[in-house]
Amino acid sequence: MTNVLSDAEIDRNLPTGWRHDGDELVRSYEFDEYLDGVVFANAVAEVAEEQHHHPTIEIAFRTVTVRTTTHEANGVTKRDLRLAAICNEEY
Secondary structure (H helix, E strand, C coil), rough: CCCCCCHHHHHHHHCCCCCCEEEEEEEEEECCHHHHHHHHHHHHHHHHHHHHCCCCCCCCCCCEEEEEEEEECCCCCCCHHHHHHHHHHHH
């Protein structure tokens, strides 16, 4: 089982643009066009599948919100920080 990180560990390692909200990490990405957001969401989904770590991805008109948590650990782990950083790379 993966260990849940402390608030201090999360804050020290939180990727740019992300926030710690309870037991998950959250970031909203803005796009000029709806389909740009869809392309981004698909790229995140592919990376998530490769990582075997699946976030919640919400697609709105020009915004995509990504939420990640490690369900089996009931909180944020290194896996979530890694996925958040990868999402930023895809953006």
